Amino acid sequence: MGKHKYAVVGLGAFGSTVARELESLGNEVLGIDEDEARVNPVADEISHAVIGDGRDERTLRNLGLAEYDGVVVAIGEDLESSILCTLALKNLGVQQVWVKATSPAHHLILEKLGADRIVNPEHHVGVHVARTMIYPHVLDYIALGDDDYVVEFEVPEQLDRHSVSELQLQERYGIEVLAFKRAGSVSTRAGADLLLSRDDRLVLLGRIAALRRFSREKL
Template structure:
């Protein structure tokens, strides 16, 4: 049946195709976004930032901390904020943590509380558990306990900053694994007006341009007719060494 629907759509008159496409886009826009619910346990700097941002995105967020000051500060920001001890399984159960989709254990320096809280939310049956770790040893312990994602915030942020300092033309990046990165690369004056498909620009470095942000507009590189403009945010895919060589050659005129 799907095959015949596809054939039918391909043979439609062009204006009708456009109308159906527009209806599809409008229906997607009108469709409410699915949200997940989050329980953030530990409302220090890290936990409160995560909780506040999740709430700002429109998600139901429960915040839990033993410090009344932290809870009071976020009472009007989160869906619910309560004083409770993450080491106490009964307290977490009474707070309804087991009804949430995701738990973020953001307890800071108290290693024992962090581990016990992770065990408790695991026992409550949450589908996904993210935990803040203090060090590599702690990371291994939390992984053994079944945490879905273990975060080392200082290390991860430090690596992120070092990558941008390493290559000054890189504004931001995402690691894809196996040595590959997607970087947000600021187009310098030297590339102004150059076509993005110019083999002299990227092929030498084994890099692939994916698209560019120009002010508030995303410009695709698929057609190959895009001409770069100074200040564009160009998305480049490649290995770190190639990205560094590319940046150095542009800066130093090689």
């Protein structure tokens, strides 16, 4: 199986980060921006980097984007350019078009154009910062929909030497322990008699209300 091919249109802070990360994960990546000053810094870090107008369907066709596995439109600061680029990519039949949005109106327009995934990095980062400030022992989380969350929870000092059974996660809160992490090792076998140590990590699955209640009552 060959490398997947992805393109990123717009190489600002967000786009260049996506391009570099896709490349580091073993993919072939094409970066496109009409500003040479944005192309040059990533030219040696991704497979291909070109100066070009991402709004122009002919340019995108000539670059072969119709054959790519996915394209990220990272021109969020320029609403018109973002819309024109998205429309051009959909007209070319690109398999997956991911687009950065900067406002609810932008998001709505992109939905109407048929963007496959719309992301608002500033919004997501803001929500993440706010929630981790309120729940400082939650290191990371994934929203699964319908108020179900997977969270990575750092064991605080007050739960040091407590067993998993003492937390009453399943019985009292309906929370499942998916994995246990200690000193860089991960195990899916966190038995009821496991004694926790400060700075251990538990990966938990539960409803957001139950996770909040656990945080209030145990921390």
